[in-house]
Amino acid sequence: MKQGDIKRIFNPAQIAETVERLARQINRDYKGREVILVGCLTGAFVFMADLMRNLQIEATCDFIRVSSYEDRMTAGEISLESDLARPVGGGNVIVVEDIVDTGQTMKFIMNHLREKGAASIEVCSLLYKESDRSTLPKEDIRYLGLVVPDVFVVGYGIDYAQKFRTLNYIGSIEPS
Numbered sequence: 001m002k003q004g005d006i007k008r009i010f011n012p013a014q015i016a017e018t019v020e021r022l023a024r025q026i027n028r029d030y031k032g033r034e035v036i037l038v039g040c041l042t043g044a045f046v047f048m049a050d051l052m053r054n055l056q057i058e059a060t061c062d063f064i065r066v067s068s069y070e071d072r073m074t075a076g077e078i079s080l081e082s083d084l085a086r087p088v089g090g091g092n093v094i095v096v097e098d099i100v101d102t103g104q105t106m107k108f109i110m111n112h113l114r115e116k117g118a119a120s121i122e123v124c125s126l127l128y129k130e131s132d133r134s135t136l137p138k139e140d141i142r143y144l145g146l147v148v149p150d151v152f153v154v155g156y157g158i159d160y161a162q163k164f165r166t167l168n169y170i171g172s173i174e175p176s
């Protein structure tokens, strides 16, 4: 699998425009309130870095890592690999994710944050994959960037077998 096999879906300008739109929505909704951004490692770190540079509200950030597809047998078996560094009890949390596919990962993370006592939890996902495997409706994602068809996407922090995170665009590949 090499870069030449990637079909471009979103160019850097489209991504930047989307990130700015999401940040504007968050700035408006959380005006005067403090927010805790919880980034999902590893795929969301590029998106989160750009998103937070567009925020004017007071925001702190933390990260969480759950098992990826590579490390688990089925989509249902999700486990926590690395927890937040600080407590979120009573805080307004926005979970920042690169892509929601089946929604199992996001549901797991939201449940975990609920158990930790977050006062409010919203989701900000750059991408949403439309498929019949979905368990999390689009409408449940308060801050949703772009919808992609049921393809495997890479770039802008998103990987295939740890590769292609460095691309400044988002494209699709056919995993071998």
Ligand code: IMP
Pocket: 040, 043, 068, 069, 075, 097, 098, 099, 100, 101, 102, 103, 104, 105, 106, 129, 151, 152, 153, 154, 158, 159, 160
């Ligand atoms: P879900 O639990 O099925 O919603 O999967 C979400 C996680 O799977 C994301 O955080 C990604 O890490 C990974 N993922 C899902 N679809 C893709 C893709 O097309 N490319 C790369 N990673 C993906």
